[in-house]
Amino acid sequence: FTDLQRRAVLDAATIAGLHPLRLIHETTATALAYGIYKTDLPENELLNVAFIDIGHASMQVCIAGFKKGQLKILSHAFDRSLGGRDFDEALFHHFAAKFKDEYKIDVSQNAKASLRLRAACEKLKKVLSANPVAPLNIECLMDEKDVRG
Incomplete structure (x- = not known):
């Protein structure tokens, strides 16, 4: 406060x-x-x-x-300006860049894919809060491509 x-x-x-x-x-x-x-x-x-x-x-x-x-x-x-949303955002940018390099898909150009990746990153953050390592798998993220990170 x-x-x-x-x-x-x-x-x-x-x-x-x-x-x-x-x-x-x-x-x-x-x-x-x-x-x-x-x-x-x-x-x-x-x-x-x-x-x-x-x-x-x-x-x-x-x-x-x-x-x-x-x-x-x-x-x-x-x-007051650092919280869980910042971790979500860092994970999102990390995986967006990784998927752009590995799978040649740019989630920032597709609102639905972007929302799905953000939701997956938030879920991943929660899993990582209790585990040292966790996978990220999203089926048909964009252009019918399954991604894993």
Whole structure:
């Protein structure tokens, strides 16, 4: 949230009769929950963990240090202009160029093929979020050609 949005949340809570002590970032709340439920934290030295939240249009990262009974937020950053859609777009451009070279088809000249490739890239991104490698196969993408990448 922006500073203005955070103030609006605090004002809304006050109007509702609540008395919030403070607001924390979503990734900080995730780190707090992790620290509460993690039972094998080290006694002496900090265990550093990164919490990354990538939304459709923005992302935030929190680096937290943990040891038994202690949480220390080491860093927090956000970017309102980088998100999952940018990964979709990067995959789309990569495969559009690859298919132009390998199969001699230009998906940017065909709206239907372009939409099908974008949908396949979004699906591929989701598979890659949990797997190190994933194939991309589209039947009859354009000009009756099956493509694989």
